Amino acid sequence: MNLLFYMASAVAVVSTLMVITRTHAVHALLYLVVSFLAIAVIFFILGGPFIAALEVIIYAGAIMVLFVFVVMMLDFGRPQPKRNRWMILRVWTGPSFLALILFVEFAFVISGRARPLPTNPIPPKEVGVSLFGPYLLGVELAAMLLLTGIVGALHLALRKRQPAHRFFDKGGPK
Amino acid sequence: MTSVAAESGLIVAGVLFVLGLVGIMVRRNILFVLMSLEIMMNAAGLAFVIAGARWMRSDGQVTFIFVLSAAAAEVSVGLALFLRFFRHSRTLNSDEANTLRG
Numbered sequence: 001m002n003l004l005f006y007m008a009s010a011v012a013v014v015s016t017l018m019v020i021t022r023t024h025a026v027h028a029l030l031y032l033v034v035s036f037l038a039i040a041v042i043f044f045i046l047g048g049p050f051i052a053a054l055e056v057i058i059y060a061g062a063i064m065v066l067f068v069f070v071v072m073m074l075d076f077g078r079p080q081p082k083r084n085r086w087m088i089l090r091v092w093t094g095p096s097f098l099a100l101i102l103f104v105e106f107a108f109v110i111s112g113r114a115r116p117l118p119t120n121p122i123p124p125k126e127v128g129v130s131l132f133g134p135y136l137l138g139v140e141l142a143a144m145l146l147l148t149g150i151v152g153a154l155h156l157a158l159r160k161r162q163p164a165h166r167f168f169d170k171g172g173p174k
Numbered sequence: 175m176t177s178v179a180a181e182s183g184l185i186v187a188g189v190l191f192v193l194g195l196v197g198i199m200v201r202r203n204i205l206f207v208l209m210s211l212e213i214m215m216n217a218a219g220l221a222f223v224i225a226g227a228r229w230m231r232s233d234g235q236v237t238f239i240f241v242l243s244a245a246a247a248e249v250s251v252g253l254a255l256f257l258r259f260f261r262h263s264r265t266l267n268s269d270e271a272n273t274l275r276g
Contacts, residue, residue: 059216071205127232127239
């Protein structure tokens with residue numbers, strides 16, 4: 001168990017180190033996904049299967065997709081000399097190698113050959129009871145925070161509407 | 175008590191947090207600054223979960239869920255600001271954002 005933990009930690013640290021040293025944003029995002037997957041493995045080993053799933057679904061899934069959308073929306077004004085430039089071998093070998101380590105750990109744990117996993121994992125039910133019991137106020141605050149995030153992001157990212165005719169242009173705050 | 179010592183887990187969380195901090199201070203690209211912020215929030219959540227596992231309580235995991243929602247709201251607003259900034263100044267360099275006049 002300890003060995004699995006240290007391997008996952010090493011993968012997390014190495015991939016995070018690669019994130020902050022890349023020059024291309026998409027390559028950094030690849031390593032960031034691997035880093036989140038490694039942290040999800042750490043969560044699983046520490047006895048939190050529920051938040052390990054949340055980490056994969058929300059962090060590595062949703063938030064990273066948000067980043068990728070933004071990178072796709074902007075063209076960074078860089079000319080693309082070759083069509084298949086992003087397919088160069090060494091770009092994806094690093095992340096795939098690190099992800100392979102995690103996959104081997106995953107297969108090892110699934111095969112049941114690992115000694116009893118976290119001695120007593122905290123079941124999702126207990127987390128849910130705690131979340132909607134004593135922490136109910138926090139849940140409501142988080143809901144308000146997310147609503148504020150939606151409204152704020154919408155307001156900030158909207159383009160200014162072009163008036164159909166200059167007659168309708170009231171000359172808002174410049 | 176899990177078989178993993180809480181100290182080693184906290185060291186990992188600290189290393190990840192420091193890496194995120196170094197990323198914020200070193201990189202000028204706003205996109206990388208946002209990624210480093212994500213790393214730092216994730217490391218803080220990891221520390222919460224480790225502490226929760228140490229005392230075998232679910233409170234650490236509940237706090238991680240709150241950290242998760244805060245990170246989601248932060249990254250959505252941050253990326254919207256980033257889009258706005260990029261459209262306005264056509265650059266990714268955060269040092270260009272030293273004036274607030276729209």
